[in-house]
Amino acid sequence: MLKNRDIISILDFTKEEISYVLELSKRMERESSADMLKGKILANLFFEPSTRTRLSFETAMKRLGGDVIGFDDPDKTSTVKGESLKDSVKIIEGYCDIIVLRHFLEGASRLTADTVNVPVINAGDGASQHPTQTFLDLYTIKNTKGRLEGLSVGFLGDLKYGRTAHSLAYALAHFNSEMYFISPPSLRIPKDYIEQLQLRGVSYYEIDSLFEVSGKLDILYCTRIQKERFADPVEYEKVRGVYKLSRVVLDKLKIGNDLKILHPLPRVEEMDESLDTTEYAVYFQQAHSGVPVRKALLAAVLGVFQ
């Protein structure tokens, strides 16, 4: 279904395609697939470092029998000699069967996909899209709740800059989610996104405190509040306490046992280690889902499933 497709934005995917990717991901965990991509080469082009994403793409490709070339330091590429991104990727497409691109500029993945003949997977470009993260978020939700349909999902933290939250909200709009955007007023989700969700008929609420809704949530998707984004440190100090999740805080919240907490990681101080051993925590499981989800996407795009 996805043969030769570029994976640029979660917005390019229909509900059926999303469900198909999640099913393939499940198959990837169950079935042997050791030689599926034998002889294929993935070029991991990281113009911005992201060890986690890079390594999980590498593992996914190698678990399928393929191999990987690439770089994670643009300072050592011809970019420093003034070469354009277009030239770089036109050359490298001659060395590989598929390109995975991480770039600091928004739109770099689309430009690359328009330039080369091999499929391109966006591994994050600028503040905009990181679709494989969204797929693995969805996969984790489905695995832990048994379904995607009709869930109550809270998004917590930096909803202004957090691209993973934006993309996940868009994707969940296909699945009749009720959404709670929990953030300090200064970090509210941007109006553009809200308008898109309204167009899709999503029920949503913008609130300040987790306490107001904690009993209603099936999923809580946490994000890191980036201190450096606050112009006024006093503002930061006002809110950071509310969003420091710990076992003690959860006890006070009187949440149901079925709540599952996700976080794209890395976390810093917004989520305490004491949570890790509770039944709520699924963020490490979420991180590990990067491998089956990326295996599914690589295999599909490279035409293994006709």
Added chain:
Amino acid sequence: MLKNRDIISILDFTKEEISYVLELSKRMERESSADMLKGKILANLFFEPSTRTRLSFETAMKRLGGDVIGFDDPDKTSTVKGESLKDSVKIIEGYCDIIVLRHFLEGASRLTADTVNVPVINAGDGASQHPTQTFLDLYTIKNTKGRLEGLSVGFLGDLKYGRTAHSLAYALAHFNSEMYFISPPSLRIPKDYIEQLQLRGVSYYEIDSLFEVSGKLDILYCTRIQKERFADPVEYEKVRGVYKLSRVVLDKLKIGNDLKILHPLPRVEEMDESLDTTEYAVYFQQAHSGVPVRKALLAAVLGVFQ
């Protein structure tokens, strides 16, 4: 024919050996070779970054079923602790079957080849030799013109420092080329090289402007004019216009349809994107030739063809 040979300089190769490498390269594009080097390990030792060269060697090795280890940042090697190049390569030869070396010092490849027992391929040392680049330049010319014998070849740009132009000229001296060295007076090809070409009976011309010869050329080999090399910016400004190739300039030149333009890349401003879609442009094809040519050299040196 080349089993266990070190590939240090194009000057070490006879006309027969060059032709043999080009034939093998062709075979590498046609024939399956997926397990030719299974179990072999290449050490990619890049004491100076060169992403393009590094990645195409990696792809070549992996396409043949071999594997690769290495580094591309000398700051993280024992060199910073004061270790000599000789010690470094004597240790690493114990980890691999073949060494590919990029080094900032002229002669580093020859020294390495004299030190270790595994074959060594020079991937560029200092301003002197980069033989695999020359092989892929020759391969591209042969592929696009159908022959190497008796061509009229223009070399354009920085002929003083451009090692790729020097090496290609030497190699083409085997094949009765007529050579046109087109550069501003300040970037003329060094006397030493000219004397060598004279000794080999090459017909050559040193000129300032592409306009004088554009109708006569089969091949135009462009190089990047490195602005920083000009002591006087006024001198640079005088010449840069002449060497900025574009579709418009080519139209004015009234060149024949059979002209093919090569460039070792990266390009900066000496060659406009408008050229890319013309039938003259073969520089991306040239870059992609790095893979079959390096596959041929790796397989030959590692004894696949007895």
Added chain:
Amino acid sequence: MLKNRDIISILDFTKEEISYVLELSKRMERESSADMLKGKILANLFFEPSTRTRLSFETAMKRLGGDVIGFDDPDKTSTVKGESLKDSVKIIEGYCDIIVLRHFLEGASRLTADTVNVPVINAGDGASQHPTQTFLDLYTIKNTKGRLEGLSVGFLGDLKYGRTAHSLAYALAHFNSEMYFISPPSLRIPKDYIEQLQLRGVSYYEIDSLFEVSGKLDILYCTRIQKERFADPVEYEKVRGVYKLSRVVLDKLKIGNDLKILHPLPRVEEMDESLDTTEYAVYFQQAHSGVPVRKALLAAVLGVFQ
């Protein structure tokens, strides 16, 4: 015998286990093992660069048919965003079958082993342990002398900070070695280590000059004297001459023909190139032993030998 064991410190190994690892290492040189670890992935996590160790682990894994992911530059990991080592390794364990860790902090490997479910091999943490180096030192001694039992072993140079010397001394305590610690007074082996050796009943001598014992030694284990460790440059100048080994110095020492000289490398000026071609020098052979020894450990820990 070692299935799923973490390899953290040479002190964790019994005499029988050490002998077992050395026998396996020998087998790894003799027997074909090309697909032993097919489908397995090693994560090479180098939070501190060490090219030699990294590359020999990579070669070992690839020679066994496995594959490798990893990094060698902590500045490009989530560590710079404030992520803890525990979080980093908990995520990465989901991508691999075994972790090899190099870290600048003492105890990092033990912490990692306690955190993850995959086996962990310590590739050097802080100034403390580097057990695979000790295994390859022992392997080299056994290969060159035919036995480990009852040897006279001199340790020369920086015995205060040289962790490789400390670990080797501990390991040789199992094998009735007589030990000579040869160093300037300012670089004597720390009291703690001496006490441990006394507890194990080791005969040892602390001396200043190699001349006193040169005729008695089977093995001389040299280490690099790190100039920067001396507060007073005059002190450094006093001793550096004594420890500059060369062919001329060895002739004066009237050593026996059976002496073998080891050095963990890199060397700087403490050992002259003139030694390299003598029958005493086994330090390059020692460096190359990193591959069979690491193959043995990887295969054993990953359960190839039940």
